[in-house]
Amino acid sequence: MAENTLEAQIDEWRRYVRGRQVVSPADGDELEDHLRARIEELTDSGLSADEAFLVAVKRIGSLDALTREFAREHSDRLWKQLVLGTSSPDDGGRPRSLLIALGWAVAAAVLFKVPALFGASLEHGTFYAANASLLALAPLAGYLTTVRGTNRRTIAVVTALFALGVLGANLYLASSKDDVSLLTFLHLPIALWIAVGVAYTDGDWRTGPPWMDFIRFTGEWVIYLVLIALGGGVLTGLTGAALNATGVDPEVFVFQWMLPCGAVGAAVVAAWLVEEKKSVIENMAPVLGKVFTPLFVATLVGLAVTIVVNGIDVDRDALILFDLVLVVVLGLIVYGISSRDPADGPGLFDWLQLGLVKAALLVDLLVLVALAMRLSDYGFSSNRTAALGENVVLLVNLLWSAWLLLGFARGRTRFAVLESWQTRYVWVYAVWAWVVVFAFPLIFGFDVSNFRLD
Structure with missing residues (x-):
């Protein structure tokens, strides 16, 4: 039992080290060898497995300090990872190239514009308002299932959740009152983001540590998305000014194509940045x-x-x-x-x-x-x-x-208890979001006179 507990602790430590991409897989293996050697020395001296693990980790030093030390000693590696996005051999052959990310970003832009071919209006229609989170997050989930080698069972679960999202967004689209439609607009992204989390965590979506990884991913993704948005704002302004200077009205191109397509594509690119550059700018x-x-x-x-x-x-x-x-x-x-x-x-x-x-x-x-x-x-x-x-x-x-x-x-x-509480509570948010999306239109009614199936 003690041996199993020790291996679980080492596994958690290894997961944390491997998350610091500045520390290469070979470096991580070397650190793990040092850790195991110290644990063996300490257990031989009479300490229990738990005590030996804690003492050995403290003697090796802070993982954040190790990351900074590796960054200083291997600055060339850091910049290569930042610019080139090289994959490590430890990735199990999972594709993480920029071309795949760009492919999914283009697919997101195309998917966003497809409804316009069938008469959906970006300016005045309600379709895009109801389905915006679906159109943005479905390609992101698709990208994550590709780069993380997600198994078929998880892909089926994620597909079912997004199909449920399609139903929730459009079932009452023609008949919902404005306040109920707004609640759907606000809560559907929460439910779908947790579906993205299921794709990210793959087969471990029922356990806590992978959800903590997804929370870290979410924080970094938001930061990269904000940075991309700031750069995109500058690019949009320059593009509009250039078109104006040539006598072309930029409104249609900028607001109908550039901004919406760029926004959904940026969601995928931001995820690629997090996956490929994790721990390079993770702090x-x-x-x-x-x-x-x-x-x-x-x-x-x-x-x-x-x-x-x-x-x-x-x-x-x-x-x-x-x-x-x-x-x-x-x-x-x-x-x-x-x-x-x-x-x-x-x-x-x-x-x-x-x-x-x-x-x-x-x-x-x-x-x-x-x-x-x-x-x-x-x-x-x-x-x-x-x-x-x-x-x-x-x-x-x-x-x-x-x-x-x-x-x-x-x-x-123990800190692990606090982590476990937060990861388990994710499902409470998911259940509440789905309740608002599906139950509130029924509970609080809709305009029957406007209801139609087409």
Whole structure:
């Protein structure tokens, strides 16, 4: 039993090292040999397997420090990985080339424009608004299944989830009221992003560690996507100016072709950057998390004081805004958890994260109180019910996260317990998102007079 536990710990350590692509597979094997040799020496001296593993890891040193050391000693390797995107022999032959990424990016652009051939309007129609997340995320899922060598069973599950998304987006498209359509627009991307996570984690989508990898992927993907968007904004401005200078109206080309096709293609390219360059620029997200955590604590405390002093007008826009703030904060918390070395003990940043969770809890409770007052006065509507459900879902996560973080900061709870809680809770978000997409149009009705099957 102890031997199995030790191998599981070494496997987790190996997974973390292999995620640092600056450390080549050969380097990782060498480090693992050193680790096993130290563990053997320590167990021979009388330590238990668990104690020997912890001591050996500490003696080898911080993995982040090792990564920095390898980056300094092998800067040529780093830049080759950054520019050329070379694949390692340890990838098992899985294709990760730029050509595959570009192929899926082009496929995403083509898929986005196909509905226009059948009369769907990008400017005035509701089809693109309802199906935007499907058109953007389906090619991304396809790319991940290609580069990660996803098995057929997982591909079938992902395909079924996206087919469910097609049904949810279009079943009530012609008849849904505006507020219900907006809820579908906001919740379908959440459900589909978790479907992307199933593609990313492949056969391990039922276990926790692969979902932590996907959370790290998500954080890096968002950063790369923002950087691409900033560069794309400059390119769009220059293109529009150049067309204007030649007397050509740029509006149709820029807004009908360049921006939408570039956006869906960028989703795939950003994923390629994360997969091929992981750990080359991977430290951006943890650094940003540490910078913004205290700032968000101050922001949430100020927001709570404002709500107490001035109250909150619980209209649709306010509910979306407050829930968006809480979701961003929760993402910051979860990514902070995913990006740390599991072998590290509690520190100052963990107390900062605990403060962030408590501030988010305070805001969530105040919003729930305001919602309860609004519901008692005006009853249940689709927006208020969705906001109530979302805030309860967030409240449960924040409450238990606060308890686990407090236990970890005081040295009473293992960090793995906190990780496991966050990865298991992913499915709660998925279930709630699908409930809103499918059940809310039925519960809160739709315009029967506009209903049609064509």
